[in-house]
Amino acid sequence: MAKQSGDKPRKVVAANKKARHDYAIDDTFEAGLVLVGTEVKSLRMGRASLVDGFVDIDAGEAWLHGVHIPEYSQGSWTNHAARRKRKLLLNRVEIDKIERRVSEKGLTVIPLSLYFVDGRAKIEIGLAKGKKSWDKRHALAERQATRETEQEVGRRLKGIPD
Template structure:
């Protein structure tokens, strides 16, 4: 199964708008208690999330996993920092790629694969405002071309 396939729980659409994704890496997430139940209920927000490498380990930060409704005192902080499970050589590759200025690690998707929660991390470079405008123009032109082709086929 290709990366990012499976039961997709949440996607970060804003990331593709704000960043140019250079590379992607799949990682497991260390979850506590009721967090997996909230993820299965699709109560996840990736919008402001990012990943950071600290002391040879990768951490997912600012990803909001809502508290589980039936969890009461077993619930955890929704915005807590979560460790990502990756091989050492993958972490070393991320360290080398993020040494460049303007390169960051952004969560693109959270999905369930073989019963485990996985996150697709994108190595991304920030877009400038004019790059975003060019992408929107390209998208509009493509939509116009497809519309014209559909009308001609009728």
């Protein structure tokens, strides 16, 4: 499970909202990122996209691919490539667990959110299994039904007639 950062404030830079719609998230982990200076400055400006991102385990190391962190506007020749692969900082036990579950169950690892905790960039990754289109429709219908029941309960508590 992901380590809980307790009551420390999180400054969320980017969230992959579509991931929870397209995938059934099984387990989450919090990982650090190895970044260069202009990437950190670009993230502090609140610019990043996790939409096409995924995590790959290669030679016992976790790598983040496809995440777009745009070039820093005031950067010079030291600027970074926008879609380069980035190393994730995870414990050996966590890497082994992720690798085992991906190979056994056919899961994939996707980034869910990118944020700062105590000035350090962290990423929440999730072990996920793709949803079928009927799963997505079922989830939407279920969410709409709960919203309607909550609205009806609220109306009755306020004494508003139907």
